[in-house]
């Protein structure tokens with residue numbers, strides 16, 4: 001008896017960041033926002049509990065939310081799809097566009113979900129390393145495929161590709177181009193204005209990071225109607241629940257609250273980056289709410305483990321063993337992290353154990 005397609009049996013599951021109890025851990029591993037969402041979100045949710053929101057199915061196309069998004073981002077409602085988080089929308093894009101065997105290209109290191117989505121689809125991932133300066137690789141611009149994906153700002157590096165290079169990509173691409181802008185609100189520019197010029201452009205956004213919505217699951221996908229129609233055709237009818245739709249409308253009605261939190265996070269990020277540089281780490285230039293720090297040639301696995309013992313969670317990727325990705329929390333969170341790192345490095349120096357300087361360096 002067959003329980004799963006061969007491709008599903010062979011692939012490994014996407015590994016999300018751990019979700020430990022936040023009463024016990026300082027959680028700096030999945031780029032959540034340390035601030036609560038706008039007060040209006042909580043008010044809207046409280047009101048909605050007394051209404052029909054629980055009993056009735058939600059509007060399939062999120063009409064009211066779509067109209068709000070349309071006004072906020074100056075994009076026609078017909079150009080907007082709403083998802084149960086942007087992960088759902090990325091999934092739909094891969095399913096709509098890729099046949100088994102089709103190539104999907106993206107620069108790496110990047111969001112590892114893209115590989116998982118390609119594998120589910122039995123598509124062929126074409127992973128092309130970023131150059132040192134984190135512009136787009138020439139080979140990525142020149143390669144022929146059925147879908148190109150750029151995470152911008154990129155995770156886990158936080159680096160951004162300039163508008164000029166994105167335009168070069170769009171001018172040269174022979175296929176749809178998906179820009180994953182999960183962190184766009186932390187960055188100086190975004191690709192939404194390019195939508196009007198390029199009918200093969202898809203832009204994915206999430207409310208998870210900048211709007212403090214990770215638990216509510218709301219993502220947005222922008223594209224011209226012809227490109228969007230396949231996604232709307234196959235998505236679950238009721239993919240975004242009523243409470244999330246109501247909450248998202250409230251959040252988008254209070255952009256000031258989001259922008260105020262983003263400003264604070266950016267300031268903390270820059271201060272934290274300098275502190276890490278002073279401790280001999282290379283800090284990738286980040287335009288997101290996290291930083292990737294590196295000790296070239298040295299495994300940071302044991303630092304990651306030691307921090308975990310001290311109840312601080314950061315993200316360690318086995319594929320980037322000399323790096324840690326650290327989400328930006330409150331000022332006091334980052335101070336605690338820096339103090340803990342100092343203590344660990346200090347102990348390491350005194351005891352001359354291999355705790356920190358493991359690896360090849």
Ligand SMILES: *Cc1c(COP(=O)(O)O)cnc(C)c1O
Nearest residue numbers: 085086087111155182206208219
């Ligand atoms: C967080 C993240 C997402 C997923 O966002 P959700 O809306 O929470 O599903 C997508 N892409 C990147 C690069 C992310 O970091």
